[in-house]
Amino acid sequence: MADTLTPALPRLEDLQHWTWVLGRAQQMMLEHGLDLMEHVPSAPPFGMLLDPTPAVRASADFWADTMQLWQRFLDPAHAEPFVETTEQARDKRFKAPQWREDPIFDFLRQSYFVIADHMLRNVEALEHVDERQKDQIRFATKGFIDAMSPSNFPATNPQVIEKIVETKGENLLKGLQHMLQDMAKGQMTQTAAGAFELGRNLAMTPGKVVKRTPLYELIQYSPTTDEVLETPLVIFPPWINRFYILDLTPEKSFIRWAVDQGITVFVVSWRSADASMKDVVWDDYVERGQIDAIDTVRELLGVEGVHTIGYCVAGTTLAATLAVLAARDQAEKVKSATFFTAQVDFADAGELRVFVDDDQLAMIRSLSAEGFLDGRYMAATFNLLRGRDLIWNYVTNNYLMGQDYAPFDLLHWNSDVTNLPAAWHLSYLTDLYRDNKLIAPGALSIGGTPIDLSKVRTPSYIQAGREDHIAPPKSVWKMTHHFSGPHRFVLAGSGHIAGVVNPPAAKKYQYWTNSSPADSLETFLESASETSGSWWPDWLRWLAGIDGAKTTTNGARVPGMGALAAITEAPGEYVRTR
Structure with a gap:
């Protein structure tokens, strides 16, 4: 039964595609930053505006970290271990042991942390941008990062995969029912309906x-x-x-x-x-x-x-x-x-x-x-x-x-x-x-x-x-x-x-x-x-x-x-x- 719950190893083409996704995301962030600089009102000419060195360094750092990811995946015995930050170690989205014990999902988790870290660093490196505008870019970037977490998708969340096998897909039907109910009322449900009532178990002070x-x-x-x-x-x-x-x-x-x-x-x-x-x-x-x-x-x-x-x-x-x-x-x-x-x-x-x-x-x-x-x-x-x-x-x-x-x-x-x-x-x-x-x-x-x-x-x-x-x-x-x-x-x-x-x-x-x-x-x-x-x-x-x-x-x-x-x-x- 345990073998049934373990997802098959991905093909080489799948891993290559994932690497391309990470690289493309990094490239898009850099291009967005450059495009943003060009359209800042009253900005000096582009050649005077941006020293390309930070962008080149950011790209090099990203690919260096990506290569380390690959080395840890393909030859973990001789690679430097992945060092988590305190925030990453406490991230409740990845607390299930499968995210570390299974090489595939460990790779996904580490890849996600690497791309998230570099995207946020690119935002902080933006120059000649109004502080409020940078706040908006930072907020949007954090939102995008949270949305793209592998924990949010059935195919990249080991617990969801196991649940699909265990329930023969009925978990997805039940989840769809939850989602349709929320769409009907225009608000996301966060707690059990009918569990609380004013005067009965809330707001009870006489x-x-x-x-x-x-x-x-x-x-x-x-x-x-x-x-x-x-x-x-x-x-x-x-x-x-x-x-x-x-x-x-x-x-x-x-x-x-x-x-x-x-x-x-x-x-x-x-x-x-x-x-x-x-x-x-x-x-x-x-x-x-x-x-x-x-x-x-x-x-x-x-x-x-x-x-x-x-x-x-x-x-x-x-x-x-x-x-x-x-x-x-x-x-x-x-x-x-x-x-x-x-x-x-x-x-x-x-x-x-x-x-x-x-x-x-x-x-x-x-x-x-x-x-x-x-x-x-x-x-x-x-x-x-x-x-x-x-x-x-x-x-x-x-x-x-x-x-x-x-x-x-x-x-x-x-x-x-x-x-x-x-x-x-x-x-x-x-x-x-x-x-x-x-x-x-x-x-x-x-x-x-x-x-x-x-x-x-x-x-x-x-x-x-x-x-x-x-x-x-x-x-x-x-x-x-x-x-x-x-x-x-x-x-x-x-x-x-x-x-x-x-x-x-x-x-x-x-x-x-x-x-x-x-x-x-x-x-x-x-x-x-x-x-x-x-x-x-x-x-x-x-x-x-x-x-x-x-x-x-x-x-x-x-x-x-x-x-x-x-x-x-x-x-x-x-x-x-x-």
């Missing part, structure tokens, strides 16, 4: 909706302690996604944890956009969203100010809110501001900037004729940022292998898309990502109030994720340069989601802090202290240090017992609206 507006629902959570911090907490999640990323299963819920620590917690649940929201702009999310929610909680509980949290885009908006309140002499309404992976300076905003050019903006306009952008577009964009994990992984496992989808709460949330108001989304991309206006005093205004981040003196806790691909830590760090008030910067292990949703009980990852002044993230890290586990307790100590006064849990501290009657049970209605 609470009530105490206010509903055309823009948001305000949820107040039921206390679990006899005493609570006098200053309540208002959380603003990103409206690009559903709020329950902070209230997943009870074991992972930041909201439940915060309530159990004796905090009166409110969360804004944003409404998914429809045609009625075609005129909604950023001003509305600040004035009718964040400031309105802050004032509502202050009046409900009779407190001067609130603690706030802004996650991702809602953190960017929270920064603008603080600047507006400062300009209106109302800064006391917010006693502290915590930022989860949020940016205000978009000069180094990472690969998302690739999607902000005239062609991309024109496409978004064409997709938003009814006044809102379908959330599936944004979901696809974020998936492209991690195409290897969020696209090709499912192509291989669920389309080629025909495997059933595994239940995964985080991926259920990731697929639960939210529509965006088109006018706001376009202005956000142009004013912030493209033109970086938020850091320029007076370049933007809200309700006629100019925004100047340097006027913000509110104590802030700024959290970044070390491996964040959406809000890179270097970009998040820049927030420390634009506020005037005291701040605490914390770099958490992992990325945009897992770096935030990391409960202490999980005992995962780590975080870095540094009380010494630092003018850059690199300087911060040089003498930073590393602590194992979750940063949540560090944030709680910081919050108590801002205002540790406590009060008894009664009256309006209980949802529905104050001036605002309960409308419905948490998690509310807006979170269920597609």
Whole structure:
């Protein structure tokens, strides 16, 4: 049976053809670079523009590496061993032993790594190309490399070949069924359907909706302690996604944890956009969203100010809110501001900037004729940022292998898309990502109030994720340069989601802090202290240090017992609206 599962050795013509494919790919990359140079506006004549030496050297290096590949394949006993990089060794696409134990598939794996490495090096070697244009070329090249992985094709993936033999091809039929179902709904499936339901095994923290507006629902959570911090907490999640990323299963819920620590917690649940929201702009999310929610909680509980949290885009908006309140002499309404992976300076905003050019903006306009952008577009964009994990992984496992989808709460949330108001989304991309206006005093205004981040003196806790691909830590760090008030910067292990949703009980990852002044993230890290586990307790100590006064849990501290009657049970209605 084992012999039946082992693919036959390829013919010499097949190996020669594979070598030609590798060489042709390298040649095409070089030709593309030369062609690009010739068409750069205002570029000097071609002869003055490009020293051919790097191109010749790149070609020579590539063929030298290719010859080493052949020597390892034909005469492995006398060839130098293939030395993997750390990233290559950890590549989950090739973790199956067949990729190393079988000479044919080992050759394919090594060949793939060689061509990928040289293609990326050629991109970095491009000269006289605008940096944004190089970013686009780099992103496209990485996408092409991920797409062309031998793990993505039945004939070059040993596990798929074995599965075809084992199931007599039924895995491909099942995979085809998965693919057709995804095409019908216009979105790639990432987790088992029906495995999760809001209120049943997600978003289960007890609470009530105490206010509903055309823009948001305000949820107040039921206390679990006899005493609570006098200053309540208002959380603003990103409206690009559903709020329950902070209230997943009870074991992972930041909201439940915060309530159990004796905090009166409110969360804004944003409404998914429809045609009625075609005129909604950023001003509305600040004035009718964040400031309105802050004032509502202050009046409900009779407190001067609130603690706030802004996650991702809602953190960017929270920064603008603080600047507006400062300009209106109302800064006391917010006693502290915590930022989860949020940016205000978009000069180094990472690969998302690739999607902000005239062609991309024109496409978004064409997709938003009814006044809102379908959330599936944004979901696809974020998936492209991690195409290897969020696209090709499912192509291989669920389309080629025909495997059933595994239940995964985080991926259920990731697929639960939210529509965006088109006018706001376009202005956000142009004013912030493209033109970086938020850091320029007076370049933007809200309700006629100019925004100047340097006027913000509110104590802030700024959290970044070390491996964040959406809000890179270097970009998040820049927030420390634009506020005037005291701040605490914390770099958490992992990325945009897992770096935030990391409960202490999980005992995962780590975080870095540094009380010494630092003018850059690199300087911060040089003498930073590393602590194992979750940063949540560090944030709680910081919050108590801002205002540790406590009060008894009664009256309006209980949802529905104050001036605002309960409308419905948490998690509310807006979170269920597609």
